[in-house]
Amino acid sequence: MAVPDGRALLMCMLRITHIAFRVSLVCLLAVLVQGCGLLFDAIELIHPLTSNELDRVCRRQQVQVGMAVEPFRPFVFPAVWTDEGARVTGLDAELIRSITDALTAHCGTPVVPVLHLVRFRDLFLLLNEGQLDFFVSAVAPGIPSPARAGFAYSSPYFFHGGIGAIVKRPDVADQIQSRLKADGTARERLLDGLTMAVQESTAAHLYAEANLKPVRLIVCDSLPAAFEQADSATGQPIDVVIGEQPVLEFMVKTTRRDWRLVTREGNTPLRFTQADYSIVLAEESYKLRWFINQVIFQLTESGRLQTMRQRWLEDSYAYPRRASTEGLSFDVAKMVAHYDQGTCRESKTR
Amino acid sequence: MRLRLLPWLGLLLMGFAPISGLASPPEQLRAEAEETARLLAKLLQSGRLVIEHHQTVIDDPHRGDKGFTPEFFEQQLREEFRQRTGIDLASLSQKPVTFGVPPLARELLPALIEASKEVVRDAQVVINQRGIGYKNFIPATYGSQAAARFSKRSHVQLKQTAIQPRNPKNEADEYESSVLRWLSGRPNGEAYVSELTESGKTLRVMMPIYYLQECLACHGEPKGEWDISGYPREGAREGDLAGAISVRIPLDPKSP
Numbered sequence: 001m002a003v004p005d006g007r008a009l010l011m012c013m014l015r016i017t018h019i020a021f022r023v024s025l026v027c028l029l030a031v032l033v034q035g036c037g038l039l040f041d042a043i044e045l046i047h048p049l050t051s052n053e054l055d056r057v058c059r060r061q062q063v064q065v066g067m068a069v070e071p072f073r074p075f076v077f078p079a080v081w082t083d084e085g086a087r088v089t090g091l092d093a094e095l096i097r098s099i100t101d102a103l104t105a106h107c108g109t110p111v112v113p114v115l116h117l118v119r120f121r122d123l124f125l126l127l128n129e130g131q132l133d134f135f136v137s138a139v140a141p142g143i144p145s146p147a148r149a150g151f152a153y154s155s156p157y158f159f160h161g162g163i164g165a166i167v168k169r170p171d172v173a174d175q176i177q178s179r180l181k182a183d184g185t186a187r188e189r190l191l192d193g194l195t196m197a198v199q200e201s202t203a204a205h206l207y208a209e210a211n212l213k214p215v216r217l218i219v220c221d222s223l224p225a226a227f228e229q230a231d232s233a234t235g236q237p238i239d240v241v242i243g244e245q246p247v248l249e250f251m252v253k254t255t256r257r258d259w260r261l262v263t264r265e266g267n268t269p270l271r272f273t274q275a276d277y278s279i280v281l282a283e284e285s286y287k288l289r290w291f292i293n294q295v296i297f298q299l300t301e302s303g304r305l306q307t308m309r310q311r312w313l314e315d316s317y318a319y320p321r322r323a324s325t326e327g328l329s330f331d332v333a334k335m336v337a338h339y340d341q342g343t344c345r346e347s348k349t350r
Numbered sequence: 351m352r353l354r355l356l357p358w359l360g361l362l363l364m365g366f367a368p369i370s371g372l373a374s375p376p377e378q379l380r381a382e383a384e385e386t387a388r389l390l391a392k393l394l395q396s397g398r399l400v401i402e403h404h405q406t407v408i409d410d411p412h413r414g415d416k417g418f419t420p421e422f423f424e425q426q427l428r429e430e431f432r433q434r435t436g437i438d439l440a441s442l443s444q445k446p447v448t449f450g451v452p453p454l455a456r457e458l459l460p461a462l463i464e465a466s467k468e469v470v471r472d473a474q475v476v477i478n479q480r481g482i483g484y485k486n487f488i489p490a491t492y493g494s495q496a497a498a499r500f501s502k503r504s505h506v507q508l509k510q511t512a513i514q515p516r517n518p519k520n521e522a523d524e525y526e527s528s529v530l531r532w533l534s535g536r537p538n539g540e541a542y543v544s545e546l547t548e549s550g551k552t553l554r555v556m557m558p559i560y561y562l563q564e565c566l567a568c569h570g571e572p573k574g575e576w577d578i579s580g581y582p583r584e585g586a587r588e589g590d591l592a593g594a595i596s597v598r599i600p601l602d603p604k605s606p
Contacts, residue, residue: 080484081473081492082491318579320578323486341481
């Protein structure tokens with residue numbers, strides 16, 4: 001059927017207007033899309049669109065927890081074999097059990113910890129990749145280093161930690177003592193000229209890189225590797241080992257009695273930093289962090305945290321027995337095959 | 351036949367257990383079950399000895415990969431078992447049933463070997479740690495796990511037990527306690543105890559374990575002082591009764 005000319009013109013104009021409207025809409029959307037993330041964030045704050053990490057833990061009935069495979073006695077002891085299979089124990093393991101018990105009560109279904117025993121340096125990486133819900137390994141929050149950016153920390157579960165030092169040779173101890181006695185010697189200059197070992201990626205390592213310039217820095221894969229290097233007749237001699245003071249103090253009391261803590265006058269341990277230890281989580285794990293903070297608060301208030309500290313740091317015990325009775329099983333498949341305490345090498349950044 | 355090494359021992363216990371001998375199953379069934387139980391106990395004991403012989407390697411802090419692989423362990427286990435029983439497990443499948451190893455044992459011995467290898471496989475991450483000396487991978491902890499894994503998959507129950515075990519799960523039941531008490535007053539030897547219980551429905555066999563010189567570092571003197579694993583030493587002497595391997599075989603195939 002033929003259409004009158006005027007009407008055809010009107011139809012044509014309408015079509016053009018329609019196309020123009022569509023184009024404008026697309027342009028508008030393109031501009032708005034850039035702010036979509038912010039929009040979703042804003043909506044999520046008002047009404048959560050997805051479940052939070054705590055709900056996810058409940059749904060899975062598992063919590064993925066990381067721990068350092070390198071022993072940080074008494075926080076983490078070496079893995080041993082027990083009547084129940086491979087187990088790991090220590091103050092941190094007991095804390096994980098307490099958190100898991102609280103998760104079970106919260107979720108109303110049993111929640112089991114799936115423990116990943118990995119190298120300390122890999123814990124941050126795995127957390128970043130979302131493979132862990134959190135990790136525990138005597139970690140001090142607030143270490144000023146790019147390597148520690150983007151993580152969140154729970155309330156402290158261990159107080160009065162920090163970086164300390166141990167020495168083996170009496171002449172080195174005397175040298176440090178005489179520097180300590182001399183007025184005005186800054187803490188950072190106490191170890192000048194000495195050869196010092198640290199475990200890679202730990203707070204002590206980051207501290208030494210940032211503050212202890214005139215020392216010869218030996219970076220080791222683990223503390224036992226530092227001791228092995230120090231004992232070896234062929235390797236570079238090690239004058240001082242610095243690390244977490246409670247760990248070093250425990251070692252000189254139990255397994256490395258040939259070493260001693262560097263102390264100040266009055267026999268108080270010398271510390272280079274003061275720190276408390278916290279559980280490490282992803283920055284956006286708000287719900288889980290609230291939950292863990294609450295568990296730590298309850299443990300503190302009930303005195304249980306103090307009891308834990310006492311039984312792991314001061315009581316006399318042998319850890320294999322504790323591993324048998326209260327140790328945690330771990331994911332054998334994810335543990336580094338043929339765990340090796342590793343070796344030491346001179347820092348390349350100096 | 352080794353099965354009848356000390357027939358008086360079995361008879362003595364038969365007399366002292368009130369429920370024994372009420373309903374005897376066919377003699378052949380019992381004899382087969384008894385031999386199977388004896389061989390299973392011997393195999394677990396052999397595994398314990400293999401761990402014992404390699405304890406120094408396992409606890410060597412200077413070596414990472416110890417080479418104590420499941421395959422190596424299996425080879426050692428078969429050899430130890432052959433020395434103790436004269437049975438070569440490798441050629442068992444080629445031998446006729448009349449060879450002397452009952453069909454039930456032919457089925458269960460490989461299952462126990464598999465469970466034992468699994469334990470060694472799972473323990474690799476612990477065994478191969480370098481820089482760590484004592485790892486608690488000892489005959490007792492190997493035996494507990496191997497027995498538990500085997501029992502889970504079989505109608506035969508295998509367990510290590512003692513009068514005062516370190517592991518509460520190895521606590522002796524009433525029957526085991528009475529046998530252990532009876533054994534502790536007697537000189538050690540190659541004897542084992544076999545008895546029908548539950549109106550003849552279950553055969554129970556107990557193979558005693560005696561302390562060797564190597565065990566005394568943890569179980570010897572001074573009594574009460576902690577050993578390396580944190581347990582008080584028992585103050586035992588070489589040849590004292592350490593405990594027993596307890597085997598429980600239902601003779602009624604319908605029973606669980």
